[in-house]
Amino acid sequence: MHPIRGKAAIVGIGEVPTGHYPERSFIDAAVRVGTMAIRDAGIPKEDIDTIIPIGAVANPLDNANLVCSCLVEEMGLGKTAKSNFQVMSGGSSSANSLKTAVALVNSGLSKAVLVLHCDRLGTGIDFEAAITTFSKSSISQEYESPYGFSQLALAGLLQQRYMHDTGTTERQVAAVVESLRKWAGLNPNAMLRKPRTADEVLDSKVISSPVRKRMMNILADGAAAFIVTSAERAGDLTDTPAYVLGMGSRCTNFTCTAQPQDLFKAWGPACMEAYDMAEIKPTDVRVAEIYDAFPTFILISMELLGLCPRGTAGQIVEAGHTSPGGKLPVSTNGAMMAQGHTGAGGGMAILVEAARQVMGKAGDRQVKNTDIVVETASGGVGMDFHVGVLGREV
């Protein structure tokens, strides 16, 4: 057995609604999710000896303050905290901070770790600045930016080739949005809760072919947090810890041009690694909380995770199997397409949702028998791929 399989657990989670909240200050949302996670865990705040704030991108000053322990002061952790430091890898920060937290509690260097994300991409940054940010980061200034590339173009390139390789139809890609909106309708913290059918998605105009307007995510304000402690301690705190059973990852590239063209070869091993560590098979997965940014990435990830044969994810989504009541629930918070894109927080929202489903705290969207939940994350322009397996029992 893998030496750290099931040795740590997520014991508390916190989240505020994602959306446009101009009146909600950065620090207010951050402190709120932090204290929410501590109360949810029922852990004395004195036990939180390590604070890991994930990078905020809308305002460099907010981020500098996170790095310089503003949360330690605001939350009154200063008498017992030992470390405050940032983990930042864009969308995959959730996975990398989980990995760090698990290692810290397993080694005995930390008793309990608070991981927290907060950002204001909806109202703390203007729209033009946001487009500029996403057309400049993770893009080679020497060889890519002269051509008018952006992260939206990346979504176009990915969807085009995926449809070419698999014969997936545009309607099947659009059906991902329909499925996510149905979940978001059950999620009070989601931003886009109105139903949206695949046909309505196809009615919207092409933005970066074949990506249409309603296949785009929306930038939003949001915050979420989780607490990791040892399995031993977790058992004393709660009856429903989300044990960390497996983790696997691959980090392959910086630019989109250098992204491996065979993702199964490059990123497939990340899934195998996580499943092997967790001692599960793809058929054991009850819920898949898949990181999106764009609908095609969900389809590709379903296939990478072995949840369906290659090229068939679109059919499964179109048939309704990933929607509420379906046999393979996918991204039950609505993912970034419907919950909202909070910068590095998309992965956090997905990871917190995975823990929520395992803990049985997902309210109207709670899936039954969530013994095994898998979650994914990816940063940059698809620079890496992370898989985590959470479970009810070790």
Next chain:
Amino acid sequence: MAEYKKPLPLITSLSKVFYDGCKENKLLYQQCKDCGEVIFFPKIVCPGCMGENLEWKESAGKGKIFSFTVAYDYAPPEFAGDTPYALAVVNLDEGFSLLTNIVNCDFEKISCDMPVEVMFDPVTPEISLPKFRPVAGV
């Protein structure tokens, strides 16, 4: 000639060699003399063996479109007036890939795996950008 307002490539000691080549209508890439790795974007060390024994080679400029997208809206601000325009990742016959624009082509006719060839667009007196067009007669 109107002033060119779009982003120009960042010129470093490495990219200067590449863009000096473009100015002479040559598409350059690197190859490692120790392990044979084909290298692009140009690098300081070989990503295969970390060696520094790299040489520049000239590509024939022919390849196939791996994937493409046509930008109609939400383009980076400097490109907003240029929409629609086509972006593609092209796989060159020598075994490297680059991001580029597809030009001189009906956007409806672009497809994955379509054969394309390089042409050089002199956007300023100093900088020519390699772009790709369909191979004639294919």
